[in-house]
Amino acid sequence: MTQTRLARLRSAFPHVRLLTEPSDLEHYGRDWTRRWAPAPLAIALPDTIEHVQALVRWANAEAVAVVPSGGRTGLSGGAVAANGELVVSFERMNKVLGFDAVDRTLTVQPGIALQAVHDAAREHGLQYPVDFAARGSCSIGGNIATNAGGIRVLRYGNTREWIAGLKLVTGTGELLEVGRALVKNSSGYDLKHLAIASEGTLGLIVEATLKLTDPAPPTNVMLLALPSFEALMQVFANFRGHLQLQAFEFLTDVALKHVLAHGAQAPFTETYPFYVVTEFASDEASEAEALAAFEACMEQGLVSDGVISASDAQAAQLWRLREGITESVAKYVPYKNDVSVRISAMPAFLAETQALLGREYPHFEVVWFGHIGDGNLHINILKPDDLAQDAFVADCERVTKLLAQVLQTHGGSISAEHGIGLVKKPYLSCTRSAEEIAVMRGIKAVLDPNGLMNPGKLLDL
Numbered sequence: 001m002t003q004t005r006l007a008r009l010r011s012a013f014p015h016v017r018l019l020t021e022p023s024d025l026e027h028y029g030r031d032w033t034r035r036w037a038p039a040p041l042a043i044a045l046p047d048t049i050e051h052v053q054a055l056v057r058w059a060n061a062e063a064v065a066v067v068p069s070g071g072r073t074g075l076s077g078g079a080v081a082a083n084g085e086l087v088v089s090f091e092r093m094n095k096v097l098g099f100d101a102v103d104r105t106l107t108v109q110p111g112i113a114l115q116a117v118h119d120a121a122r123e124h125g126l127q128y129p130v131d132f133a134a135r136g137s138c139s140i141g142g143n144i145a146t147n148a149g150g151i152r153v154l155r156y157g158n159t160r161e162w163i164a165g166l167k168l169v170t171g172t173g174e175l176l177e178v179g180r181a182l183v184k185n186s187s188g189y190d191l192k193h194l195a196i197a198s199e200g201t202l203g204l205i206v207e208a209t210l211k212l213t214d215p216a217p218p219t220n221v222m223l224l225a226l227p228s229f230e231a232l233m234q235v236f237a238n239f240r241g242h243l244q245l246q247a248f249e250f251l252t253d254v255a256l257k258h259v260l261a262h263g264a265q266a267p268f269t270e271t272y273p274f275y276v277v278t279e280f281a282s283d284e285a286s287e288a289e290a291l292a293a294f295e296a297c298m299e300q301g302l303v304s305d306g307v308i309s310a311s312d313a314q315a316a317q318l319w320r321l322r323e324g325i326t327e328s329v330a331k332y333v334p335y336k337n338d339v340s341v342r343i344s345a346m347p348a349f350l351a352e353t354q355a356l357l358g359r360e361y362p363h364f365e366v367v368w369f370g371h372i373g374d375g376n377l378h379i380n381i382l383k384p385d386d387l388a389q390d391a392f393v394a395d396c397e398r399v400t401k402l403l404a405q406v407l408q409t410h411g412g413s414i415s416a417e418h419g420i421g422l423v424k425k426p427y428l429s430c431t432r433s434a435e436e437i438a439v440m441r442g443i444k445a446v447l448d449p450n451g452l453m454n455p456g457k458l459l460d461l
Helices: 002-012 022-028 049-062 114-123 140-146 191-195 229-242 253-261 284-299 312-323 325-332 343-360 389-409 425-430 434-447
Strands: 017-019 042-045 066-069 086-089 096-100 105-108 163-170 175-178 203-211 219-226 245-252 274-281 305-308 335-340 365-371 376-382
Touching: 002 042, 002 049, 017 022, 022 042, 049 066, 049 086, 049 163, 049 203, 066 203, 096 114, 105 114, 114 140, 140 203, 163 191, 175 191, 219 229, 219 284, 219 312, 229 245, 229 274, 229 284, 229 343, 245 253, 245 312, 253 274, 253 312, 253 325, 253 365, 274 284, 274 312, 284 305, 312 325, 325 365, 325 376, 335 389, 343 376, 343 389, 376 389, 389 425, 425 434
Parallel strands: 042 086, 066 086
Antiparallel strands: 017 042, 096 105, 105 203, 163 175, 163 203, 219 274, 219 305, 245 274, 245 365, 335 376, 365 376
């Protein structure tokens, strides 16, 4: 059956590159979770919207599920193809299509890397402000499909705020142009925002018009060493009261240990239990306010040490301590939690979560860090060498159920910026009510009536 279907696929698409070698199926059939064995039918690499539409229509006729593929840097299993799906990779649809100087927008194909978007915006004297460590390998289509956040959400918001318009191929192969880059548009339901964060379950994003903005002013980066976990939110309140922050990130000594082992430079001669990386404008007034905030925190015993960047190179070194965490622990294939709560709920949530992790993971190394300024916490649990993978995942999922209950108590989300995918689907009901989930299923049924768009991700139908 598989060979017959592949033959029909090749016959129907002589001008679309198709990959069927086992190494290609493995490469394109998984993301960074590495928890599911990839087993797609084939990998299609279209280079036009029309080809994408034709592939979706063929999939409907053949009753073959479709999984979209970008940079596959996802951490929730959203790009996994483990059940004979057709993977539609946007690797060849990676171009800048246009720039509008008046509207200050950049129109791109979905396979373009985030770094290439940054470079293209810079060529026009502007910036696309969404940014995070995987910028060189993640794709803009995947960023939109998961509403990616990153390190400067505190100032600029998530991806959602920077999407002016989209083109979406629905589950039946129809092409929708949503948003149309209008600043004001009160003509009914906003389908653009439905597509954002939909994880490919409503259709395939085939083009995006991105908003650009003025380049960020020069900034300074400050690294703070904290003596206790309890000081974290007090330091944030103090600095936010003095400065317009671009970013406010925290990490633990365990996270720093792994980054230093991966080649980063130690910031202090001593080791401290917690650290903060914060960024703010580098004008004279802001630097004075930053020093005032630092001194106030020192006097209150909230900060033990600190360093402020004196050059772009030093700022990059300080940021590496935060941005290098995910790469430094990747070899352990960690179990990851990516959660969020309102900033006002963060102190109580952090305290409860710290107690939960300490109690439930006594023999596991836990690497946690986060975007404290926007209420987002990342938790990476590293598997001991002597523990089987299945047993490790089962134990982590047991604790995730407890964490989901804590999130529900504090009105939080089980997925802040990585999406639901396969990994977090069992806990969706802790974030969304039964009524909301029913509405989500109804929306999917309209745009994807045969249930072929990235099935099994986000929702069970």
